[in-house]
Amino acid sequence: MAFARVNGVVLHHEVRGKADGPTVVFSNSLGTDFRIWNEVSAALEPTHRVVLYDKRGHGLSEATPQPYRMDDHVNDLAALLDHLGVTKTVVVGLSVGGLIAQGIAAARPELVEALILCDTAHKIGTADAWNTRINAVNANGIASIGDAIMERWFTESYRSPQNPDFVGYTAMLTRTTVDGYSGTCAALRDADLTASTSALKLPVLCVVGDQDGSTPPDLVRSTADLIEGARFEIIEGSGHIPCVEQPKQTIALITGFLKEIGWQ
Numbered sequence: 001m002a003f004a005r006v007n008g009v010v011l012h013h014e015v016r017g018k019a020d021g022p023t024v025v026f027s028n029s030l031g032t033d034f035r036i037w038n039e040v041s042a043a044l045e046p047t048h049r050v051v052l053y054d055k056r057g058h059g060l061s062e063a064t065p066q067p068y069r070m071d072d073h074v075n076d077l078a079a080l081l082d083h084l085g086v087t088k089t090v091v092v093g094l095s096v097g098g099l100i101a102q103g104i105a106a107a108r109p110e111l112v113e114a115l116i117l118c119d120t121a122h123k124i125g126t127a128d129a130w131n132t133r134i135n136a137v138n139a140n141g142i143a144s145i146g147d148a149i150m151e152r153w154f155t156e157s158y159r160s161p162q163n164p165d166f167v168g169y170t171a172m173l174t175r176t177t178v179d180g181y182s183g184t185c186a187a188l189r190d191a192d193l194t195a196s197t198s199a200l201k202l203p204v205l206c207v208v209g210d211q212d213g214s215t216p217p218d219l220v221r222s223t224a225d226l227i228e229g230a231r232f233e234i235i236e237g238s239g240h241i242p243c244v245e246q247p248k249q250t251i252a253l254i255t256g257f258l259k260e261i262g263w264q
């Protein structure tokens, strides 16, 4: 566990694994912190240097006041990687983390070897839907939308109050700061990466849960279709967060892709 002030914000992060191994950095989704990657990270640690971080307003990172822009999140990650002395990395991003991954590949191409885009797209949701969510959270708190969000994150069989993991991930969502959550919703509302993502020239793997209620397979496929040579894979039996719900399939796809591109 470490903290660093970069790009004007204190970011909680952790570097794990093989110190001289090739670097893989993970960027998490709206309303989650870097613990969602624990199982995937553990599989890579014997061979890779793994960088995990909480984006601003999430986990133990500082919650600067709203407004947030997607560029803030992109510049935060770039500044953290510079701070850690990372000069080349594969970026794995889930949902808004995938937009951050696309953004850093466009802004700092020399830093990014390849992308793994999980349950994400070049543009997610509509302005109306994000504004409705922001208004609800600002007025009534994140718990007021908790059940609706959980239906997007996890499959029906996972969403049982008897499942301790489900209870734990619900707590992760509802304990996110309002500034971090609403600020990032607004950043998502205002982000359309169609042009910059279409121009990307690097190896890309796109994966998505078959039952993802936030970025369904057809949306993720449309992003893969924008990027020359990108591969698209579906993870069976998962909602929006396959690294939590189907970690074995997620690990197999990630490690297979890293081997394929020689990042090992």
Ligand SMILES: O=C(O)CC1=CCC(=O)O1
Pocket: 028, 029, 030, 031, 094, 095, 096, 097, 124, 149, 152, 188, 214, 240
């Ligand atoms: O909360 C959701 O609907 C899921 C989601 C959208 C963007 C993100 O990062 O998570």
